[in-house]
Amino acid sequence: MILITGGAGYIGSHVNKALNKTGYETIVLDNLVKGFQDFVKWGTFIEGDYGDKELLDEIFETYDIDAVMHFGAYISVSESVKYPEVYMKNNYENTLTLIQSMEEHNIDKLIFSSTAAVYGTPEIIPIKETSPLEPINPYGKSKLLVEEALKKQDKIKYVIFRYFNACGDDPDCEIGELHEPETHLIPLILDAALGRRSSISIFGDDYPTPDGTCIRDYIHVNDIAQAHIEGLKYLEDGNESNVFNIGNGKGFSVKEIVDVVKKVTGVDFPVNIEGRRPGDPAELIADSSKIQEVLGWSPEYAKIEDIIETAWNWHKKLNSD
Template identity: 45%
Template sequence: MPETILVSGGCGYIGSHVVRQLSEAGRKVVVYDNLSTGSRDALLHGEELIVGDLADRQTLEAAFERHRFTTVLHFAASIVAPESVSQPLKYYGNNTRNTLGLLETCTKFKVQRFIFSSTAAVYGIPDGGAASEESTLAPINPYGTSKLMSEWMLRDTSAAHGMQYVALRYFNVAGADPQARMGQRTPEATHLIKVACQAALGLRESVSIYGTDYPTPDGSGIRDYIHIEDLAAAHLCALQYLEKGGEPTAMNVGYGRGGSVREVLAIVKEVSGVDFKVVEAERRPGDPASLVAKADKIRRLTGWQPRHDDLRTIIADAWRWESKLAGR
């Protein structure tokens, strides 16, 4: 009988793509989600959806009791860095405290493998704008700190109880399923590519460039944009790595090169054929000038190979999805 994998936050943007890829690979998946930002409509695969909050230990433990999960993939989190500056306790509660409760439950039920949805925000502002796994961990906002605290708890839980884990540190996730079956549904999303596509569709009045005086070639922030399909595939690679006896570790997931805000907006305008309004605004608190991945480790340890490493492809897939979502 195949094992059942628990995916927390599996109705969200990233989680739903991972659930689909796991199911397509023949894995049995149960999703646990409170639907605060996720959507039932995003869940096209999976054996069962349990609607519950991670803080609801009774519902959570009942799910573990029934399914006896041996592997957990944990996505459920609050993810908006600027919001974390103004609402830090929300982030320490939802991200750190709820991860603590999930780890306690995993320990109680002897879970063997845990894959954690972490973030490049744990690096803060890395030297030279590029981060490797050996870079200093110095988050500059509560979002990054809440995730780093969760990584530390995961590391120490693994050492004490033998649960193997991989923490995947994402860079800027974007795009959608190339067949437009699924994509980002997050209400009031702040991701640049989604926001720009919505502006092109007339769903927003404008797009803001937050900071035009950064020490970058065009003055706007640079990010390592990674296609959602490549990011989802990294989770399956990480799972196979652990199943083969891989050691607990953290791995960056990115392409190793960045695109600027101005570059992204120019491509969205080109792909959509719409010249939407762009507003230049002040820098946001907690935003580094440049954040790009050094991601050799995941390739070396798991064999992960990106298949959609092209900014125009990422934006074209996002545009196709956003157009479908808007009924165009």
């Protein structure tokens, strides 16, 4: 049985579905601050906080938990700049509580959701797992502190996945991306295509990139989910702890994403240029050769048009409900 913290959120709910389809039993622990109970369509749901030591102890004593997948972090870079202490408390200190409870109950396998933000502003693109870890925002710092804590202990075998830009949605439209407020680029642009917002803003067009806007590596959430299943099997086979990037290995600028959304949706909408946001590196593209070689993983959704089409279908459904 797998405990999924934050399993009512975007990535956690997709991983929960994938695990259950693969034959695993799951327990979803989520405080519903960022998640949605309606997204827990598989497994057993427990409402609560992964920083609640008594609740964690009760779960580990009640259920036969083989491994933990941890998705309970707050994820907004801009919000972390405004409220760094909130991000340190939830993302770092609460995760230390989770690790402590796992150790006390001899739960020895953890898959941790980290982020490309731990690399800060990398000098070499694409980014390897061995690149310097120099986060430039509190969100990235909170994730790096957890990585460092995991590397200092020896009771739990772990796989750390450094996500690049998670995007796309369940092709069945049973679950999908929903944040309140929404901060991710593709859903925001799709809101403009749906008429839910009057325009879309691009924050900075003076970066050292070909069109002046930030470049990111976009990876479909189902490909992330499949990587987690491969990572779990890797730990179940008795392998040593490891760290992997998850990305498509190619980047698209903000302007390019806007153009693809217009192409996929067939809708035009105004685009405004505003000033840069603090904490945004110019370019983040993954070198994903390690995860492909070690775990045998490769992305199913390699085309950005296909990724955005799954997101468009989900957001149209949301808009019509």
